[in-house]
Amino acid sequence: MNDTRCTFDGPRDEVLVAYLYDDIGPREREAFEAHLPDCLICRTELDALSDVRGGLAAWAPPDVLDGIGGTAPSSALRIVNPESPRVSTGFRTFAEAPVWLQAAAAMLVVAASLGLANLNLTYSPSAGLSVSTGWMLPAPAVTPAPAPVVTAAAPTPDPWQADLTVLEQKVMAGVKAQLAATEASDGDAALLARVRNIVQESERRQQRELALRVAEVARESQVQRQADLVKIDRNLGLIQRSTGVEVMRTQQQLNTLAQRVSQQR
Amino acid sequence: MTSTDEELVARSMGGDHDSFNQLILRWERPIYALAYRTIGREEDARDVCQETFLRAYRALPKFRREAKFSSWIYRIALNLCRDWARRERRTPVVQLPEDMDLIEMAAAVGPSESIEDLVARKDLTARVELAMARLPDEQRTAIVLKEYHGLTFQEIADLQGCPLSTVKTRLYQGLSVLRREFARSPGRVA
Numbered sequence: 001m002n003d004t005r006c007t008f009d010g011p012r013d014e015v016l017v018a019y020l021y022d023d024i025g026p027r028e029r030e031a032f033e034a035h036l037p038d039c040l041i042c043r044t045e046l047d048a049l050s051d052v053r054g055g056l057a058a059w060a061p062p063d064v065l066d067g068i069g070g071t072a073p074s075s076a077l078r079i080v081n082p083e084s085p086r087v088s089t090g091f092r093t094f095a096e097a098p099v100w101l102q103a104a105a106a107m108l109v110v111a112a113s114l115g116l117a118n119l120n121l122t123y124s125p126s127a128g129l130s131v132s133t134g135w136m137l138p139a140p141a142v143t144p145a146p147a148p149v150v151t152a153a154a155p156t157p158d159p160w161q162a163d164l165t166v167l168e169q170k171v172m173a174g175v176k177a178q179l180a181a182t183e184a185s186d187g188d189a190a191l192l193a194r195v196r197n198i199v200q201e202s203e204r205r206q207q208r209e210l211a212l213r214v215a216e217v218a219r220e221s222q223v224q225r226q227a228d229l230v231k232i233d234r235n236l237g238l239i240q241r242s243t244g245v246e247v248m249r250t251q252q253q254l255n256t257l258a259q260r261v262s263q264q265r
Numbered sequence: 266m267t268s269t270d271e272e273l274v275a276r277s278m279g280g281d282h283d284s285f286n287q288l289i290l291r292w293e294r295p296i297y298a299l300a301y302r303t304i305g306r307e308e309d310a311r312d313v314c315q316e317t318f319l320r321a322y323r324a325l326p327k328f329r330r331e332a333k334f335s336s337w338i339y340r341i342a343l344n345l346c347r348d349w350a351r352r353e354r355r356t357p358v359v360q361l362p363e364d365m366d367l368i369e370m371a372a373a374v375g376p377s378e379s380i381e382d383l384v385a386r387k388d389l390t391a392r393v394e395l396a397m398a399r400l401p402d403e404q405r406t407a408i409v410l411k412e413y414h415g416l417t418f419q420e421i422a423d424l425q426g427c428p429l430s431t432v433k434t435r436l437y438q439g440l441s442v443l444r445r446e447f448a449r450s451p452g453r454v455a
Contacts, residue, residue, distance in 0.1 A: 011430065011433075013433070013434060013437040014430055014433035014434060014437065016437065017433050017436045017437040017440070018418070018433060020440075021411060021418075021436075023417055023418055048444050049440045049441075049444060051444075051447075052440050052443050052444045052447060053412065053440075055389065055392075055393055055443075055447055056393060056408070056412050056413075056443070057412075058386065058389040058390055058393055059302070059389075059390055059393040059394060059397070060390070061297065061298045061301035061302060061307075061310070062301070062307050
């Protein structure tokens with residue numbers, strides 16, 4: 001055993017720190033463990049550095065109560081995509097469309113079908129529902145013009161076609177109006193929801209901050225009181241000590257005087 | 266099931282922001298702790314932490330997947346800490362006043378912690394901070410990475426760009442300095 005000199009064969013400091021952190025190869029570990037029982041210096045240093053590590057464990061960064069990237073407990077740092085398209089809440093399928101629009105579209109389809117099938121569908125309180133064919137009048141015959149001038153007959157638009165066009169335009173106008181209204185209301189609703197969220201978040205934050213401030217004030221007063229008590233205690237101790245010293249000095253002086261008096265007598 | 270860092274990185278590289286947010290959630294506190302222990306100021310540590318993830322996000326397409334995400338993010342954070350120290354020309358690690366601020370200490374007290382425990386804990390923390398502040402940057406960083414983040418010597422060597430033996434020497438020297446500082450301070454730390 002050597003208590004004054006370390007005789008470890010190798011880079012002793014590096015091996016010691018590797019052993020300390022348990023980040024060491026098996027061969028080095030074996031060699032160092034064989035060396036340790038015989039070396040008081042290494043054992044002492046190992047213990048001391050382990051204690052240092054124990055002390056380091058007490059060093060914690062301050063708590064981040066409000067998140068690292070934000071001001072609310074749950075609003076930590078986040079990556080958001082500002083370019084992500086806003087999800088439209090408009091209807092995507094026929095089933096999602098309003099009832100009146102579905103009915104209008106159905107009427108349009110029925111009307112077009114009737115027109116194509118050359119059917120006449122009528123309803124009256126007296127006759128009830130009646131379906132007849134051939135309501136569409138044949139196109140007027142083209143009177144041949146006297147020769148030598150030959151003119152092509154201009155096609156006369158059917159009356160149902162005009163109705164169909166008007167109905168189609170009405171339906172399309174309705175659809176467009178509804179789409180515009182939906183978009184606008186979507187925007188308003190989203191904005192309202194955002195504002196509402198912001199207000200709620202702000203209220204929550206204020207409540208939280210208020211609670212924190214109140215707790216802080218309570219703690220401050222408690223700690224201040226504790227600190228004052230410690231100071232008073234310390235000062236009292238000092239006064240007592242100094243008083244004791246003064247009393248001792250006085251007693252010594254009295255003793256000295258008494259001795260002198262007795263000697264003079 | 267929890268995704269690994271590598272899986273989250275792969276998905277993030279494919280444009281999945283939620284995956285990157287999960288990486289942030291996983292690593293923001295270690296990075297913040299690293300920044301705080303390296304530069305010693307809470308607000309600046311927050312800034313460094315945010316900037317670290319911002320830079321990581323921007324540099325994500327260049328990230329080589331054979332490297333560990335944690336090593337990569339630590340490297341970014343340490344570079345930012347170094348830049349911060351250079352730019353601000355400040356002495357890293359908190360400068361503590363002569364007397365501890367009891368009011369400030371009170372703000373950190375937990376509901377179950379007594380004043381005496383709080384004073385003792387804060388006193389210990391203050392001594393450790395002061396002792397760490399006296400270490401050279403390389404030694405302090407090596408100790409922080411090993412002690413608080415559990416990196417291997419090799420990982421620290423890669424981050425610090427030095428040989429493995431240098432890392433061990435830095436740690437040994439740093440711990441030895443701390444040992445002397447702790448022994449010298451009025452209330453023994455260890």
